[in-house]
Amino acid sequence: MRTEKPRVTDFRLLLKETAGLLAGVDSPETDASELLRFVFGVSRQDILMQPVRNADAEKLRELRRLTQKRAEGYPLQYILGEWDFYGNTFAVGEGVLIPRPETEQIADRLCRFLAGKKDAVVFDLCAGSGCIGLSAAVHNPDCRVYLFDIAEAALACEEKNRAALALDNVTILDYDIFSGWNLENLPEPDAIVCNPPYVTENEYLALEREIFYEPKEAIVCRGDGLDFYRCLCEKWLPHLKDGGFFMFESGEEQPEKILAILGHTETLDKARYHAVCEKDLYGVRRFVSGEKR
Numbered sequence: 001m002r003t004e005k006p007r008v009t010d011f012r013l014l015l016k017e018t019a020g021l022l023a024g025v026d027s028p029e030t031d032a033s034e035l036l037r038f039v040f041g042v043s044r045q046d047i048l049m050q051p052v053r054n055a056d057a058e059k060l061r062e063l064r065r066l067t068q069k070r071a072e073g074y075p076l077q078y079i080l081g082e083w084d085f086y087g088n089t090f091a092v093g094e095g096v097l098i099p100r101p102e103t104e105q106i107a108d109r110l111c112r113f114l115a116g117k118k119d120a121v122v123f124d125l126c127a128g129s130g131c132i133g134l135s136a137a138v139h140n141p142d143c144r145v146y147l148f149d150i151a152e153a154a155l156a157c158e159e160k161n162r163a164a165l166a167l168d169n170v171t172i173l174d175y176d177i178f179s180g181w182n183l184e185n186l187p188e189p190d191a192i193v194c195n196p197p198y199v200t201e202n203e204y205l206a207l208e209r210e211i212f213y214e215p216k217e218a219i220v221c222r223g224d225g226l227d228f229y230r231c232l233c234e235k236w237l238p239h240l241k242d243g244g245f246f247m248f249e250s251g252e253e254q255p256e257k258i259l260a261i262l263g264h265t266e267t268l269d270k271a272r273y274h275a276v277c278e279k280d281l282y283g284v285r286r287f288v289s290g291e292k293r
Contacts, residue, residue, distance in 0.1 A: 009055035011036060011047045014063075021067050031076050032067075038080050039063045073209040086135040091160045095153025097128040097195075097218040102280040106193050106247050107135040109289060113191060113245040114140040121187045123148065125177050125194040125236065126228070128218060130158035130170075132193050137167045145170045146186070148177055151215065177228075180235035188239050195249040196228035197221040203251070225251065229258045229288075233265040237273070240292045246275075247289040258288045 018032035025031055036047055039059050066079055077083040077098045082091050085099040086107040092098055114120050114136060120143040124133030127147035137145040147158050147170065158172050175183070197219050199207070204220045211219065221227050232248060240246060250258055255277035262268065262275055275290030 009060070010052050011040075011042070011050075014055075015047055018063065018067050022071055024071060025073075031070060034076060034080060035063060035066055035070065039066065073213070075210050075213050078213065085129075085131040088135065088138060088165065090129050090131050090134070091157055091164065092129050093153070093157065094213070095151065095215050096157045097154075097214055099129055099131040102282065102284075102286055103132065103195055103249060105278070105280055105287065106195065106249060107132050109247055110136050110191055110193055110245070111139045114143050117190070118142050119144065120190040121241075122146065122191045122193070123189040123236070125192065125232070126196045126218075127158060128154050128195070130154075130161050130172075132195065134158075134161055134165060134167065134170060136191075137170050138165055141169060143169060143190075144187070146189075147172045148175045150174060150176050151217065153215070154218070177236065178231050180231075181239055188241050190241050190244050192232070192236055192240055192244070192246045193248070194228070194232055196232070198225045198228065198249075198251050198254060200225040225254065226257060226261065229254075229261055230265075233258075233261050234267050237262075237265075237292070238267045242272075242292055244292045245289070246291070247278075247287055249287055252284050252286065255285045255288050262288075262290075 015032050015036055018035060019028040022028035022031050033044055033047060037044055039062050070076055070079060075098060077092050078094055081093055082089050083099055086104045090099060122133055122136050122143055122145045124145060125148045127133055127149045130147045133145040133147050136143060149155055155172060155174055162170050198221050199219050201220060229248060237246060259275055262273060263270055272293045273290055274293060275288055277285050278287040278289055280286035
């Protein structure tokens with residue numbers, strides 16, 4: 001069998017060509033650069049500063065294949081198998097919700113709350129890849145983090161990320177949060193964070209095509225999209241320690257409704273909770289955060 005010789009390839013021209021094929025995605029130049037970096041094992045700087053290289057013909061075919069896949073809407077994060085979040089790189093793949101920039105706001109607020117605290121306990125409910133809780137564990141090594149999820153792919157991803165970050169202050173639990181507080185030998189939390197499914201079925205159908213590659217069960221909540229927040233308020237916040245912090249991600253129209261749920265939850269002493277809506281980095285009302293007095 002004849003082996004094809006490497007071809008002399010101008011990466012700058014290849015970058016331009018690949019970006020042209022990705023004209024239908026949000027950031028074609030960035031995605032093209034990421035694909036070249038991934039396929040050829042070069043840095044972003046190498047693509048621009050050392051543009052002419054010998055390129056294996058098989059790698060050129062692989063680039064074309066992945067470019068076509070990306071052009072069809074398949075997420076870049078799944079192609080790369082990883083994504084950056086709050087200063088660290090996390091493994092991510094099919095069956096796991098992709099970490100998004102706006103969610104870093106939860107990680108940042110959580111880390112600021114934990115700063116200087118010893119032996120603080122964090123619950124990351126519906127943890128997915130574990131990016132929020134694991135970020136807290138990295139930046140606050142004295143805290144103890146518990147990740148909760150029921151999806152097999154998410155639990156496996158959390159294990160992979162915990163190992164990659166060499167964290168020994170993280171516990172991963174296969175647990176349905178709708179079961180409530182039926183946990184033995186688990187400390188009450190100083191902080192509860194959650195990015196739950198909150199999109200309604202009708203809203204889901206109107207989302208961009210890339211979303212449909214991600215696990216629907218991590219995105220869509222039945223009915224009015226508020227069931228997880230009812231569960232969080234009724235079954236989890238009552239166990240938050242005095243002085244504790246909580247923060248939930250939500251849809252744009254949901255923060256006021258979540259505050260209303262907090263105000264009507266019989267299991268809570270409403271006078272002891274202070275909660276507010278927060279905007280994300282795009283100016284969208286995205287979060288409900290608060291503290292237990």
